[in-house]
Structure formats: structure tokens, C-alpha cells
Amino acid sequence: VYIGEDLYELVPRAQLVQIKALYKDNDTVRLVRMIDDYAASYPESPNLPYLAKIKEDALYTAAVSAQADKNYSTALTYYGQLLDEFSESAKHAQIVQSIDDIHFDRAKQLFDEKRFPECRTAVEDRMMEPPSPLQPRWMDLWDDTVYQNILTNVGVMPGNAIRYKSREYLTFMPNGKHVNQVKQILAEAFNYPFTQAFETGRDAEVITLYEENQGWLDTWFDQELTNSARVMVTTSLMHMNMRGRAADLFKSITPMMTPEYAALGLGLCEKNVIYDINKFTPDEFLSLIDETGLCNDPDYSLSLIKQYTKDLRTAMQAQYKLLKNIPDDRKREMVLNDTYSILSENQAARFPGYEEVYLDAGVVSFRKNDYQGAIMPLKRYVDAAGDNNSTEKKAEALYYLGKSLIALNERDRAFEYYRQLTDTIPDSIFAGMAKSEMEDTAWRNNLNNR
Helix, strand or coil, X not given: CCCCHHHXXXXXXXXXXXXXXXXXXXXXXXXXXXXXXXXXXXXXXXXXXXXXXXXXXXXXXXXXXXXXXXXXXHHHHHHHHHHHHCCCCCCHHHHHHHHHHHHHHHHHHHHHCCCHHHHHHHHHHHHCCCCCCCCHHHHHHHHHHHHHHHHCCCCCCCXXXXXXXXXXXXXXXXXXXXXXXXXXXXXXXXXXXXHHHHHCCXXXXXXXXXXXXXXXXXXXXXXXXXXXXXXXXXXXXXXXXXXXXXXXXXXXXXXXXXHHHHHHXXXXXXXXXXXXXXXXXXXXXXXXXXXXXXXXXXXXXXXXXXXXXCCHHHHHHHHHHHHCCCCCHHHHHHHHHHHHHHHHHCHHHCCCCCHHHHHHHHHHHHHCCCHHHHHHHHHHHHXXXXXXXXXXXXXXXXXXXXXXXXHCCCHHHHHHHHHHHHHHCCCCHHHHHHHHHHHHHHHHHHHHHC
16 A cells, blocks of 8 residues: 555654644643654654753653642652753753652651651652752651651650660761750750669779770769769779879869868869868768778878878877878887877877777887887786686786786786786687796796795
8 A cells, every 4th residue: 555755754743743632622642652762763853842841841840749739759859850851951950849848748758757766868868869968858858757756755765775876966066056955965864874873883894884885984074973073983983993084084173172182182182172071971081091091191091191180089080090001110109009008198089999099009119129118008908808708818918018027027017907808718729828937837846945
């Protein structure tokens, strides 16, 4: 069958008519398909620029309509096709803005539905996409989303997770809308478990928590919180005998007029710490002197004891405890004699167990061959111990009292104390020695009388 040239011309004309009809009816899918078919069939057609304009307008109209109906997937498909095929379009800026609007609306819907983790993912995915910088609304939404994700998980997530999320927010949003609230959340998420660990004596946990959070604590806006944390961790380091680390950390604490700070500084023998020592309770003061004793500076400890005029009894108890650990014999004896002198003259200075100072003073004098000087403190110990005290220490005092009298050629008086020892504390090792000496003396007397 012969088809003339006129018929070949009618086909594209008919297609153009149909394309116009589809454009008028807003039948975008069929319109786009027919324009693409026409362009493929007639690549040299002078109508192609006109058809491209129709296609662009149809796609844009369809995208806007789908966006208005919240049919976002369809709208994004059309907008994406427009960007791919019409990169030089006059509507390029509007298209890019519309795509951003859709993504934002989707993310905002997740936020409104309190699906904060999903919203954050959507926002961050968008933040990773080129080409233009994000508008401020995205940063505001990210700010709100991250904050809400922290806030809604307080009491739900473990403390370390809340601290991590809070630090993350402050790192990326140092000027964010919720900075103050997040700082408060971070402080509470750290301070509560930290304080609980400290108050229950879990020193290793205190140190670990501090080390994990030291980065932000060192630059924290609330100096009071940082100082308080450093005081507690320094105390824990001292409890664990890490005095070197404790001393280093103490130097980073802003000086405070608190008993806790003063106790730390004085306990570490930081002599520039100024504090009224008499504000410490007796128990606190005794603990303080225990700490200062570890500094190997007895003169410093003694200077604190001399300042503690609030309670002479506690001061003497601390001094007696301290002198036992003084390595220098001469210094130890000097402190012992001072303690003995005060206790002998002042009843108000006598602490529970004070009589042991008498025993120690007597034994030291005996060992120095000061037998006369040994008798009075030893007798004071025996008198203070009383008749009902049958201890090894009383046995020791009776024995050295007898030995001192023997050295002074007062054997009869000495044996009176020996017999008191063997009669009242017969199982003592000193009773055995006293009995042996009395028997030896009796044997020698019998031998001499033959």
C-alpha cells in the first residue's frame, strides 16, 4: 500500500494535538511519556523546544500539586526529574527550595510525633547533602531534636549515655537555644552518681567517673561544681593511698573556705592553706593528724596539734598517736616526755587510754638506765590501771617497776611489785620472768646462808 508524504506529516501533527490535549487535562504521566516518544521519533523536529517547555511546566505544576497534597514521594520524583533534565531552568531556585521544604516538613512531622531519634536521623541526613548551606531552620530543628532526645531519656537511659549525649550537644551547639538546660542535665547526670559513689565509699568508682568526665569539668562554667568534684576525687585518691596524684589535683582546686578543702590541704601538708583548726570536730581532727602523719613531717603535725586548743584531750590523743610513728628516736622521746608532762599535770588532757603514756615513758627511762626517772611514770600507770585491770600492759609496768627498784638496790620493794604481778596476772610472760628472778634470788640467799 502506498502511503504518501502527506500522511507521514499528519502523524506528528496528530501527536502534537494529543500532547496539547494531555497538557490541558494535566495528565502529566501520559504527557511526559508522549513527549519523550515524540522526541525519540523526531529528534530533528523544530517543535522540540516548545515541547520541552510544555514538559517542564507540566512536571513543575504536577510537583507543586503533589507537594500541596503532601504526596511528598511523587513531588520529589517530579522535582528530581526537573533538576536532571532542566538544570538551566528559570525555576531552578524554586525547585531546590521546594525539595528542601519537603524534607523539612517530613522531619518536622517526625518531631511533632515525638519520634526524636528518627527526626535527628532525617535532619542529619539532610545536613550531609550538597550543594547549598542549610537554612537556619534546619539548625534550629536539630537543636530542638537533640535536646528533646536528651530530655525524654533522662531517667530512662543510663547516666553515661545521658552524659555522652549532653556533651555532644554542647560540643556541636555551644550557642544553642538549650545550652543552659543541657548543662544542668549534664551536671545532674554526673553529680548524682558521683556523689552517691563518694558518700558510699566507692573510691575507685569516684576516680573513674571523674577521669571519664574531666574534659568538660576542666572547662565547666560552674566553678563550684568543678571544685566540689575535685575535692571529692582528691579525697578518694587519699583514701586509696595515691597521695602524689591527690597533691597534684589539689593544686587545681580554687581555694575555698570550707572544712573539706582545708582538711585536704592540711592533710597533704600544704602549708599555705589558711583555716581555723578549731572548727574541726574531735573526730575530724584525729583523722587530719593521721593524714599529716603520712607526710613524714612531725613538726608540721605537732604545730597543728598545738593550735587545737578547742579540746586538749583530743589534742593529746592525737599527739600520742603521732609520736608512735615518729622514726627519729630523739624526736619521739621528746614528744613523749612533753605528752607525759601535760597528762601528769592536767586532768582535762587525759583521753581514754592516756595511762599508756605513763607506761611508755617509764619503759623509755628504764631502757636509758634512768631507773629513778622510770619509777614515777610506771607507778602512775599501775595506779591508773587499778586493781581490776589484769592486762599484759599492767604486767609490763609492774615488772619494770620492780626491775627499776632492784637497780636502785631496793629489792624488798621490788619484790612487792613482783608478787603483786605473779598473784594478779600469773599467766603473763612478765610474771614468769618475775617469778624466775625471785626464785633465783631466794636460791642465792640460801646458798650464801649455808
